[in-house]
Amino acid sequence: MNNLIHTATKNKGRRTYLPLFFILLSFVFLQACSTSTGSENPAAAPQSLPVITLSSQPVTTYQEFSATLEGSKDIEIRPQVDGQLTEIYVDEGDLVKEGQRLFKINDREYTQQFNNAKASVAAAKANLAYAEIEVAKLSPLVANKVISEVQLKSAKAAQLAAEANVAQAEAMLESARINLDYTVVRAPAEGYIGRIPFKTGSLVNPSNPQALTVLSEIKNVFVYFSMSESEFLRFKEEASGNSVIEKIDSLPPVELVLADGSFYPKKGKVELVSGQFDNSMGAITFRAVFPNADRLLRSGSTGRIRIPRIRTAALTVPQEATFNLQDKIFVFAVGSDNKVVSKPLTISGKSGTSYLVESGLSPGDKIVYSGLDRLQDGSAITPMFVSIDSLKTIGSL
Incomplete structure (x- = not known):
């Protein structure tokens, strides 16, 4: 009986310590696995990114x-005489040639003035002819001392007055002709007709604040x-x-x-x-x-x-190689240890798709061209050096 009790007691102790033993054994096993895994998976290799070397080159920028x-001539077309518009020969936007008719002003009054002036010229010339006849008639009589020289001088004065009347009448005729010609408004040059604010029947005169149109x-x-x-x-x-x-x-x-x-x-x-x-x-x-x-x-x-x-020489950076932060433009410069650091740039202008760098970089500096969203200051990379000319064929990585 005592042996059975002892055996039972002994087995009960084993049942008490057995679960704790397995827990400790599992913990040691997991630790070993963790250590083994860490030693078999080394740190990830630096990522490969395209890098360009900056250099000065001639560029053309634009302001x-x-x-x-x-138009080289924007000419206001204005009437030279008073009257009523009877014809508008063109429309807004028309291309017209020099001398082409644009507008017609009622010419009845000016035609009458012209005809009166013609009649005045004819009358003045008739008077001149009579005065010339008088001078011709009196000249031999004075030479033969039939009449006094005073009469001849009077006839010659009348002739001069008649000549002056003819000149005055001809001037009036020319003025009437000019006014009659002004009733047809013509294009002073070749060009395009602008807006026409007047319509047929409108009264126009040279003092109108608005021009008939503008010819460009x-x-x-x-x-x-x-x-x-x-x-x-x-x-x-x-x-x-x-x-x-x-x-x-x-x-x-x-x-x-x-x-x-x-x-x-x-x-x-x-x-x-x-x-x-x-x-x-x-x-x-x-x-x-x-x-x-x-x-x-x-x-x-x-x-x-x-x-x-x-x-002749400017430092350019492709816009693709930059990023914006707080309204400033940055690039990732590559150091001698292949680690990147962000640098702010001062930009003086643009040339095509490139920035012109005033300060922040120097010729010979190396910058990352693409993949900037994967980087932060101090990141190590494996540079893939490329030329700017070959960038078009690289594409975005």
Whole structure:
């Protein structure tokens, strides 16, 4: 009996310690597995990213200015005589040639004045003829001393007066002819007709505040744009030449960007600058001339002038290699240990799809081209050096 009790007691102790033994054994096994796994999975290798080496190169940048277009001649068409419009021969927007009829003013009054002037000329010439006959008749009588010389002098004075009357009558006739011609309003140059505010039957006269229309001659088009005072000072500093005229002459041909964003196919030339600043605008006005033989440009249109600026050496960074942070532009520069660090840039302009760097980088520096969203300061990479010319074929990684 005592042996059975002892055996039972002994087995009960084994049942008490057996679960604790297995727990400790499992913990040791898990620790061993964890240690073994860590030793078999080393740290991930640095990622491979394309890297470019920066260098200075010649680039062309552009300054853009808002511009308005005007015909080389915007001519106000006004009546030269009073009267009622009886005919309007053109419509708004028509292209007309020099000398083409535009408007007709009632000419009855002016025709009558012309006919009266013609009659006056005829009467004056008849009087002159009579005076000439008198002089011719009296001249031999004076020579033969039949009559006194006073009578001949009186006849010659009458002849001079008759000649003056003829000249005056002819002048009146020419004035009447001019007024009659003015009843037909003709185009003074080739161009496009603007708005016509008057209708047939309207009374018009030279003192009307509104013109009959505006004719825009557009074989050449003037494009006006303005520079601020600081831009003008920069222009004078950078352009070659001693005077403002020489600096304007040295400017390369300029481009015109139309309102829809397209480029006008022909280039223009800046040829004029106003003599003073507009105090209300704080700007000075320039004028560029563009050929318009195809009549693609119209007076009153708007656009933008692009003035090229050629730099012999500039440090450029592709926009794809930059990122924005708090309104600043950064790049990831690659150090000698292949670790990256973000650098802020000062940008002076753009050339195509590249930024022009004023400060923040130097020629020879290396920057990451793409994959910037995977990086942070201190990240190590495996550089894949590529040339800028080959970037178009790389694509986004």
